[in-house]
Amino acid sequence: MHEAYVAISIIWLFLFLYAIGGAIDFGAGFWAMYYYERKDTTAANFANLYLSPSWEVTNVFLVLFVVALAGFFPGAAFALGSLMIVPVSLVLILLTIRSAFMVYSYSVQKYTKLLRYISGITGLLIPALMLTVLPIIIGGFIEIVGNRHYILFDKVLTSPTVYAHIGFGLSSQLFLSSLFLSDYAREANSNKTYEEYRGKAIMFGPIMLSFAVAATLTLMPEAMWMVENMARQWELFALSMFAFSIGYSALFWPSKKVRIGQPRVAVILIIVQYALASFAYGWAHMPYIVYPELTIFEGLTNLAMYQSLLWGYIVMMAILIPLFIWFWRLFLKDKRYITSEK
Amino acid sequence: MDNVILARTLFGSSLAFHIIFATLGVGLTFMILIAELVRLFTKDEDYAILAKRWTKGVAILLGVAIPSGTIVGVMMSLTFPGFIEVVGQVIALPFAIEIFAFFVEAVFLSIYIYAANRLSSTMRIISVFFVALGATASAVLITNVQSWMNTPRGFDMIDGQITNVQPWQAVLNPAFSYTAVHVVSSAYLTTAFVVISVGAYRLLRGNLSAREVSYYRKGLMLALIIGAATAIWTGSTGHKAAVGLHHYVPVKLAAAEGLFETQSHAPLAIMGTPDPEANRVVGGIEIPGMLSWLATGSTDGVVIGLNEFPREDWPPLFVHTLFNVMVGIGTLLVALSVGALLWRFIFKKNPYPNWLLLALVPSGAFALIGMETGWIFACIGRQPWTIMNIQRTADAATASGNLGFIFVLFISLYLLLLVLTALVMRFYFQRNPLNNEFQMTTSV
Numbered sequence: 001m002h003e004a005y006v007a008i009s010i011i012w013l014f015l016f017l018y019a020i021g022g023a024i025d026f027g028a029g030f031w032a033m034y035y036y037e038r039k040d041t042t043a044a045n046f047a048n049l050y051l052s053p054s055w056e057v058t059n060v061f062l063v064l065f066v067v068a069l070a071g072f073f074p075g076a077a078f079a080l081g082s083l084m085i086v087p088v089s090l091v092l093i094l095l096t097i098r099s100a101f102m103v104y105s106y107s108v109q110k111y112t113k114l115l116r117y118i119s120g121i122t123g124l125l126i127p128a129l130m131l132t133v134l135p136i137i138i139g140g141f142i143e144i145v146g147n148r149h150y151i152l153f154d155k156v157l158t159s160p161t162v163y164a165h166i167g168f169g170l171s172s173q174l175f176l177s178s179l180f181l182s183d184y185a186r187e188a189n190s191n192k193t194y195e196e197y198r199g200k201a202i203m204f205g206p207i208m209l210s211f212a213v214a215a216t217l218t219l220m221p222e223a224m225w226m227v228e229n230m231a232r233q234w235e236l237f238a239l240s241m242f243a244f245s246i247g248y249s250a251l252f253w254p255s256k257k258v259r260i261g262q263p264r265v266a267v268i269l270i271i272v273q274y275a276l277a278s279f280a281y282g283w284a285h286m287p288y289i290v291y292p293e294l295t296i297f298e299g300l301t302n303l304a305m306y307q308s309l310l311w312g313y314i315v316m317m318a319i320l321i322p323l324f325i326w327f328w329r330l331f332l333k334d335k336r337y338i339t340s341e342k
Numbered sequence: 343m344d345n346v347i348l349a350r351t352l353f354g355s356s357l358a359f360h361i362i363f364a365t366l367g368v369g370l371t372f373m374i375l376i377a378e379l380v381r382l383f384t385k386d387e388d389y390a391i392l393a394k395r396w397t398k399g400v401a402i403l404l405g406v407a408i409p410s411g412t413i414v415g416v417m418m419s420l421t422f423p424g425f426i427e428v429v430g431q432v433i434a435l436p437f438a439i440e441i442f443a444f445f446v447e448a449v450f451l452s453i454y455i456y457a458a459n460r461l462s463s464t465m466r467i468i469s470v471f472f473v474a475l476g477a478t479a480s481a482v483l484i485t486n487v488q489s490w491m492n493t494p495r496g497f498d499m500i501d502g503q504i505t506n507v508q509p510w511q512a513v514l515n516p517a518f519s520y521t522a523v524h525v526v527s528s529a530y531l532t533t534a535f536v537v538i539s540v541g542a543y544r545l546l547r548g549n550l551s552a553r554e555v556s557y558y559r560k561g562l563m564l565a566l567i568i569g570a571a572t573a574i575w576t577g578s579t580g581h582k583a584a585v586g587l588h589h590y591v592p593v594k595l596a597a598a599e600g601l602f603e604t605q606s607h608a609p610l611a612i613m614g615t616p617d618p619e620a621n622r623v624v625g626g627i628e629i630p631g632m633l634s635w636l637a638t639g640s641t642d643g644v645v646i647g648l649n650e651f652p653r654e655d656w657p658p659l660f661v662h663t664l665f666n667v668m669v670g671i672g673t674l675l676v677a678l679s680v681g682a683l684l685w686r687f688i689f690k691k692n693p694y695p696n697w698l699l700l701a702l703v704p705s706g707a708f709a710l711i712g713m714e715t716g717w718i719f720a721c722i723g724r725q726p727w728t729i730m731n732i733q734r735t736a737d738a739a740t741a742s743g744n745l746g747f748i749f750v751l752f753i754s755l756y757l758l759l760l761v762l763t764a765l766v767m768r769f770y771f772q773r774n775p776l777n778n779e780f781q782m783t784t785s786v
Contacts (some may be wrong), residue, residue: 052456053453053457056408060445063411070419070429070431071430075427077423081419081426082741085748087422088749093751094408098409100406103404103405106404107401143615244667301430304509310440312438313438316439323446330453330456
């Protein structure tokens, strides 16, 4: 396999890990706000119980993605840097407000409500804004004058596919986070909270799927080549759809521990669904990073750096994985922690 | 403003903002480790309270340090895409390894904060050790890139094309060892003095119970010992850094010292203004032979002056002032902390008289200014180059428009967060007074 494909697969993996982690993270922040004043449920507590130890680790995955992209594909960093300065700056500002206000809200009880609303809403907007980058880099929204790139903001703001992508970002994070938190609540034997989040997951699953389809269909006028490439990956998309159907139905399977549903099965299969779909999407994207300007072959770093980075990441992951497993046990399995805020 | 200036100002202010939080994060985790160790050996619960309250401080600081670090990392690609293109080819390794350090720090910090009561005391100290190690390692690794920018190695530039890349040779560039220890020692130093400031302020304000006075005195003492040790250490690493400049980046040393003519017995000019017409520093104090002695170890040593370099390659001459402010503050802090310790051990009855506390209160602000001027000197002293003798800053900057608007957004954000973080800290520690902690430890 060509080095560029190995490198872009690693980038895909890091992006995928952050997409799932980030969606759960920002979604949980939203639920912590949504349930804040509800006295009848502990749903907000569970969201915070998950968020407090994990948000920093999740954020490192974002930095991991950015750094790996700039390392393996310096050419892409150059092109995306000039092109994406406005949307990326907005994401960064939102991200900063979100993290800072979330930490403030844990420290200043008097203003918790206001601070949590600010962090909840800014957090909700982040994945939505990040998703707008996807249609922008595959074509139709960029004009090149001389050697300067311009995003055509008027076109972006009036494009249906951009809004479909925003909708997909919003519904994905709400679906993934409520699904994940329902499993978290079940792990802590909190049946009421489980039911609460299960209800939200049941609601947002089909909404997410509709936005995914809408985002693809509305791409046609902007980037027909992409849709055609995606059609060629129909097996993977079909498998992804299959994983979703089984995973979603698992929420209705009988169970011995809770009234109804097998949330752990659902979580695993839905992650498989996202993995398959995002891999198929990424494959259809190839060989372009920014269409039609930059391919992975032009953007790749030199061979020596490629090899050092590859080995660096392999060694790093080998050391980190046991650490992550320990982390998981301490904060997502240990009953002493997950039942501490009931 | 033209785009290059705007890109530099935007990125520079982002860094200046981030390093306040990053430096304190690196320093405080180190001090928490020390407090935990002291507690282990003395069995004095006050040190556990110190560690606990500093940990809360770290948690609040990280709420800003982590996203602002993300901003800096991403913004480097946005404002200096030309630089990142070279970085990705030659010096991507420290960035990649730094992520590893981030993960170690983030994972162990959560464990230390949220799982402490479920861990054995050994495991807790191991956790906080890894937090401090991860924080310090990330400072070392990011400094690695900055040292490479001063002494770029590990590649050949032929007709604007990068070839023959050797990633590890780039990492092990000659400026790395001396800049990294200087950055780490000064981060510890800055934090120790910020803690000294807070402790001195509390003791000075009075209205404390005997128990509280004893607690604050312990904290102040610990910070003073760390402060004095790191201040002396920073002086020695700073000296090594100056010698390193003499060997590898002579133009930077010449600008820092305002030296125009290459000469032996070069004088050390303190303050004053470098004047290229007069070929010397005007209005400063000159110590004959001192610069030669500092840079080469002998007053006979030859120090290279600015006139050896083409005028368009000179850094702005005001870096002389930045350099002097940094060195001056460093010297002042050594005197303050060593003096306070001497007083403490000679006059045991009244260890911290009010005049001494009053002198210590502003030391944290001085330390922060010294840290900032040091970094600004390190970056402006490298101008007009982004990568010394390889890439000019003007060639690395983005060509994108819209920078002015983004600049205003980010600056407003930074100002807002500076004010809010200070308020949140104040609010938190007022609402959770020491007495609560004392009661908790006695009731356990």
